[in-house]
Amino acid sequence: MTSDESREPVLDAVVASPRPTIVDVAEAAGVSRQTVSNALNRPDKVASETLERVLREIERLRFTPHASAQQLRRRRASAYGFEVNPSGHRRLGHILDEFLVQLTVSAPSHASHLVAFAPDPDDVIAGYQQILASGLVDGFVLADTRHADPRPPWLLERNVPFVSFGRLWDLPELTRWVDVDGRAGVLQAVRHLAEAGYAQIGWLGWPTGSPVGDDRRQGWADGISGLGVSGDAPTAEAVQDLDEATGAAARLLDRLGPDAAVVCASDLLALGVLRAARNRGLEPGRDVGVVGFDDTDVAAAMQLTSVHQPVAEAARSAWDMLVGPVSTPGPVLLEPFLTVRASSRRDPTGLEGAGTRATPEHGWADDPPGTRH
Amino acid sequence: MTSDESREPVLDAVVASPRPTIVDVAEAAGVSRQTVSNALNRPDKVASETLERVLREIERLRFTPHASAQQLRRRRASAYGFEVNPSGHRRLGHILDEFLVQLTVSAPSHASHLVAFAPDPDDVIAGYQQILASGLVDGFVLADTRHADPRPPWLLERNVPFVSFGRLWDLPELTRWVDVDGRAGVLQAVRHLAEAGYAQIGWLGWPTGSPVGDDRRQGWADGISGLGVSGDAPTAEAVQDLDEATGAAARLLDRLGPDAAVVCASDLLALGVLRAARNRGLEPGRDVGVVGFDDTDVAAAMQLTSVHQPVAEAARSAWDMLVGPVSTPGPVLLEPFLTVRASSRRDPTGLEGAGTRATPEHGWADDPPGTRH
DNA sequence: CCCTCTCGTATGAACGTTCAAGTCGCTACT
């Protein structure tokens, strides 16, 4: 209203290109810095008329708060570190890459962003220490938690916020994780195969001892006993390597009767089954059912039925847990779903192509009526 | 030397946990803020004795400069945006994911870091605009440049630093890109197949019109004519889809004589050839040579010879171009290399497993004596 | 009528650096 105390050369138009500051907006709207700040951060504290005027000026001047200044003053980066690995063990499947993408997609709704970093493999903790000490990030999203992982204890000790994608098997008292219920996924696979009419369902997994692998195998065991199909339920083991898998699959097929199916702990292992089957003239789907795990693009390419992880939902949960109130979520265990393709269909529907699709093809849309526990 | 003007309670030990600031270091070393700053940023401006003392205190107090404060004062974020996409077209191969990882690995040596962001697909530019206006990033690394991509002109107009992974086909005057010489890669593949003794070498590519695909095809054409193998050199086309590829491959095989080989524009297309070959009882490698492109993990899994892109080197070049002096690099075109697997070996060496390896297996170590133009 | 309370807004200071412009002492040129 009273607008004649500013005697400096007031220009109506946006003068130069240098980014406008909060002070420019304040002057233009005839209020103080703080009111502009409030208009953005605590709109309820500003009289509605003033608020409107300020917001109008913000729009007109195309003002965007300067992130570094906010970070400095707020003493918070609103950023989180995500460790990426020069794919030594970039096994089949970029679940983690996809997880990073989904985290990034969800970041804005938490007024945060992600900073990628690659610690020295010889001293991973130092990498975390450094990026944290610089104030570049407030915390971390862990993925690919190893057995006896040094990171969770280290972070815990320093009170650094973090969340893990993948259960913290070593630290049962910790609840800040999201994971996908591998057991439930494999259970679904077993039921699906039983319904499809396969006479016998075997398991091809990793050597016992890996928590993830054991969990998935448990799903198979539960499925088998639940069906009462019991009788004979052969299993085989192979490490994550195609040749090994092919060999193990061949031996497994020897022990399975006709019309059998195999559920696998990974798409790569499943690939081994496909290969072993073809080697003896069996057509996947028609002659032997095969189901993989992870729904990698290889699975899509090979028309392999596979258990799909709801990565987008996992990312959302991770954010909630990371930035939400300390009280909120507890651990989250998500139910995966099956992407059915030709490798588990006995009917010859898909013969002209390579299989029809009952489920969203690439699956990447993610998250059906996603269930959570 | 003179150390008795500080009368405040001087504590020798690190007192509280709040992060030490440059002032704490200054006091501890008996110098001014600016000298500490200089010790870190312009060591040549500091007397060696003082320098040593300051650095010692920095170490002792575990001082790390506060990134936000630096960014604010320097008016530079030393950060660059990298757009990630919710993998609609996450076709076979995570070249881009791997590129992101390698960029991240190289970031520290340029005193920079990467911020991932996912713009609204309906207004990509707005996403760039916003993250830029907030001062969170100084520039961008583009990847997956589309035809008629709006981003390069937009960035150019605003003088925003950027570099592209992938040629800027639309803007020949722009030189700030790194790319992999697809033509040269395919040429290598053709020569390799000829040496291996395949009688005839066909091409399975994408429909004409995509710059990348046409470039790769040119490598095949060059290879064929260079070898004088000429005569009959059939080609076929398919879009990036396994069924299409399998069909096209079948038709292509019909037109090829015995002992022929096929070079493909992608691993997925090559997968189609493998499949078509097996459908008619041909053993890849022994009966028909197959080479793919991208050296995805699918290629590794299927023992498919493939052209490997030196992604790590590409990332390094991208950084050089992005943060280096305006004068430096010009465009960089990197030579890919061939990862040879069973699918292009006529001898039966690999029969017990699935093929022996002449080249670093997973290839991810990247970058042989990487050649650059 | 005075006192207290609340609401809306304003002011000074601070966050932790680096820039720009000093000061001081010494050397070396004219």
Next chain:
DNA sequence: AGTAGCGACTTGAACGTTCATACGAGAGGG
């Protein structure tokens, strides 16, 4: 001898916010 120049270091200010606090006006209570 005067002074310009240089090297080593210091000081005030600024970067653009938000925190903590203060202020003034009006409402409500005794």
